[in-house]
Amino acid sequence: MEPAATKTASTFTQGVLTTRRRFRFLGLTAEDLIRVFFGGNATVAIIVLALITIFLLREGAGFFGQNQENLRIYRQAGLEYVDYMRTQVDGHTALTRELSALRLAQLQQAMAAGQTTEAANASLKDFDAFSDKFSDAIVPLRQLVSELTSGPDGDAGATAIKTKFLVAADKRVERQQLIAAGKTEAAAQVRIDEVDFEKELQPLLAARPAFEPASRELSASLTALAAKPPAGDFGKFQADVHTYLAGFPATVQKIAAWDFNQPVAFRQAFTSFLFGTQWLTASLWQDWYGIIPLFVGSLMVSLVALVIAVPFGVGAAIYINQVASPREQRWVKPAIEFISAIPSVVLGFFGIAVLGELLRKLSGVTWLDWVPGFPFSERLNILTAGCLLALISVPTIFTLSEDALNNVPRAFREASFALGANRLQTILRITVPAALSGIISAVLLGFGRVIGETMVVLLCAGNRIAIPDFTAGLGVVTQPTHTMTGIIAQEMGEVAVGSIHYRALFVIGLMLFILSLLINYGAQTIVRRYRISIG
């Protein structure tokens, strides 16, 4: 409403009002009350946004304290100490796996050369002897680590210390609850066995002198073995062994310097969440809450979706807005709008039931071998989820880009035509650049739509919590992954309210919330700042 008109109207109504006796409440007339009522409703948007922030923060904030505690126990119960040693065992396991992959390759090579399975296996005798020796070298160290983990009979070691601590913590909670309920006597009955970490850790620390010789022996025997490999291409393997052995001194040093009493900084509770590469829950050993695998998964899926959706969405917008006949416009626009109404769970089901299998079959086609990552065996992976998310984001990108193109002043196009440019030149050099800010913000909002999407990724992304293996190049898109939205949907139903896991999910939710606000803000800023003014 124009200010002038409003002013006249309101002075006029005021004039009428003052001449009559009116109902008043707290000094407000009925008119004012109505206004306040409507205004109150308008603030609901602000209130809801504030409430979301408050509740996510309230539930999520406790996570970092709990995570610090989680890390403290990890150190004090000696789990960290054992994990240092375990890195050597794990590295060895990876090398053994590499060896067996090498053996398979050699076997296939031999069989491709026309040998029978028996003959091929026989020809690999040297190889087998080598890999046996290689595997045997780790046995003493593995024994040591397994003893420290759970003791020779499975009832001691770091696991047992942690369990003792957790039992004591439970008892403490029980006593607190009893005291809160006023049952002081019963509370006094609850016996808490406080854990004396120093005493409990003695057997673990006693193994410290044994570790270094064992590790040195392993290093020596592996160096000797790697120097004399059997026939075949062992270049990469030797290099890997070398890097593996090069890490030994650092580990030995870490173990020598390890002290259970070293405090865990509060900062570590943040860094282990923000930069943690493991999301491991309900584990017998140690729970990790690292967001990186989930974040990378979300990002990968969204990127795949956008790579597919942007050309299609923007292309369709250009076609419909600039090229298509009015009749085509009339039915294509509602049709694409209609696609946006397909619920995401339906698309997710479509992915599980149809698209996943279809893509896997397609990847098996021989003449498509050149596509990176083809063929693949997991039907639910980043690509499947990405394709479906693309379908979800295309309507968003299409509608907003079309709006942006529509807002380009007619005069721009006419001037271009008048200079003798044809339609394509006008579109690519005048109309699209003029609408570019709108198109970019459309793509950003499409990205926001995709990264917040839950059901499709939950159903179709494969739900494997691991950072995708980027050494596969572009083929990484055919690996399964897990996402931030997916993990919330999957685990929220199973966690206890108030537990560290519950709070970790809220922190992820908070991050999603902040991310969506940032995306929204970015889209608005781009539109505002780079809008081409008419005139």
Next chain:
Amino acid sequence: MDDTMHRFRTSATAAARRERTVFLLFRVATYLVVGCGVAVFLTIFLRGAGTVLQKEAPFVNTAFFTQAPESLYVFDFEGVHRQMGFREFQEFKAAHPAAKLNPETYIYSAGGIFPAIVGTLLLVVGSMTIALLLGVCAAIFLNEYARDGKFIRFVRLSIMNLAGVPSIVFGLFGASMFVVGFKVFGIQFFGWNTSLMAGWFTLAFMVLPVIITASEESLKAVPKGFREGSLALGATRWQTIRKNVLPYALPGILTSSILGIARVAGETAPIMFTAAFVVSDKLPWQVDHLTDMPFQGVMALPYHIYVVSSKIPQNAYTARVQYGTTFVFLLIVAVIASVSIILRNRLRNRYKW
């Protein structure tokens, strides 16, 4: 034909050819998008039709719409391959006590989806009522009362940001605020557990930006002259809105809000941990007091689709309920969406003065 003329023509044709090719590419992109949408629809409709429709009159598989889900029992008996729902199987077992059946069972794969349909309907009606009340009032304020200022800009910014919040975040919010609740000075607020109420409010807040934007658009479409005429005749602001603005804006508000219905009906993430049960034996109104009804959890179609597509294996026996449920759900959402789109296109530019 002379040379220069010819040269002009070739260059012109090359440009024209490029133009044609690029336009063709754009066109193919457009039709591919539409084609993908159609492919999804057709697949679900064709495969789901087998469950929902039947050859004899009444042509619709009424059992699928009126029964609760059951486990499916598959077994061989006297050389005949049989599959039946739980209740039927119990009768069958009673009739053949001697037989050793060893059935394979698939949960939720027999029976129908009646409770899920009911749950979705209740969720939609409740949350749309809340969202419409709040949203339309907010839109009236924004369009009729408010003058541009800091407060209004802040409100608009909030609405825009609210529209971009992922639905799973609304789910988390609803779970912590309405389901778990909170205590202030020892007084418990909310804490409704998994219930219709929690779902209503969560969904209503989620759809609020859609409703506000749609309502504002409809209010804006009412010509200014309507208000000015009324005010000039001495009507108050509220009288003007009530008699001269709302009646003309209401059809637009309602039709645009139908799109909100499609959104509410279609979302799964917000109700996963606020309102939806995997399975519930009781219908929401089967309670001791009617006032308990809003505090019951319900089954919902989208959540049921999630459950049957992720928690049970994919095979010939389970496909029936998977495609059938998806068919019904997609049909409902598609009808709502197309009604909204058609009505909106009709209403657009209806008032031109």
